[in-house]
Amino acid sequence: MLRIAAALLMAVSPGAFAAGEPEFSLVIEKNRFTPDRIEVPAGQKVKLNIDNRDASAEEFESVEMKVEKVIPPRSKATIWVGPLKAGEYPFIGEFHEKTAFGILVAK
């Protein structure tokens, strides 16, 4: 019984499908993304690690990638994306859209 419960818990815990997906890092500083262009493999889930070094929160948003996530000030966040078809996917920092934007290229 306990074992079943544990198995169920494992099944719904975040990263249940994690099996060495490729990871990419982005830094937010002075309301800008670095790098502002990243290439990721198409057709599989990828993990974006975003480090917000600013004193203000940012909302990482991409309508095309179907993600939105608030990243509190001076903190790191993980966002799972995809699997994406090959193509270009713009993203923005919604709270500072004039400066915070970039593009993710799935190949």
Next chain:
Amino acid sequence: MFGTALIVFREVLEAALIVGIVGAATRDITGRSRYIVGGIVAGIVGAIAVAAGAGVLAQLAEGMGQELFNAAVLGIAVVMLAWHNIWMSVHGRELSANAKKVGGEIRSGAKTMSVLLVVIAAAVLREGSETVLFLYGVALSGEHSAATMALGGALGLAGGALVGYLLFHGLLRIPIRHFFTATSVLVLLLAAGMASQAARFLIQANVLPSLASPLWDTSAVISNASLAGRVLQGLVGYDAQPAGMQLAFYLTVLLVIWAGMAWARRRSGNST
């Protein structure tokens, strides 16, 4: 200032649409404004608490706390809307037929209102916490004076509230014999749309697979980034590039609530 107003408007819009629909759907229930205002106030208090705890929330569940929290809040709202619609499928007609006479009806009206209070509070909480974090960031940056920021925020809020109010008034113009059907269809689609959004957060948290994403792409026709796209998303769960899992959630909720309404109506038909 207009940048601030625009972002606040976007965040407020979805909650305003929900308040508009709930306000219209409950027009024959006495004392409903108290519950609606109560829901908004509870949502704002919750939003400030969530914004203050955003750092903690973000670290929970291996960094997926925010996604799971959003999915849970949406899930609660879906259940509440389902309950309301099933309840209304039995009592809605009586309510509009001999409006607010019987004491018992008023009491059961209070029951569905407290359920809808939760729906409103959930919507305000979700959108509001992002607004609070955004405004806090603007205040910290020191680029704008407090007055400019307050004005921008107020403009955005007023814009969102106006859209909700227009929806509310538009709905009230529906002739009474179609009114009940129209609002229950709206509530049904609202709940299904929320379920689809919850699925999206669960996919983002990597708890669920996306199952063929996107299933189709109508972003060239109406993009979710456009105002029309946002309104449609808030109302009926429109998604230009839905994942298969989102559609599965959407259809399941639609079917379950519809079946619940049919069941409740049949049961009440037998007992009277």
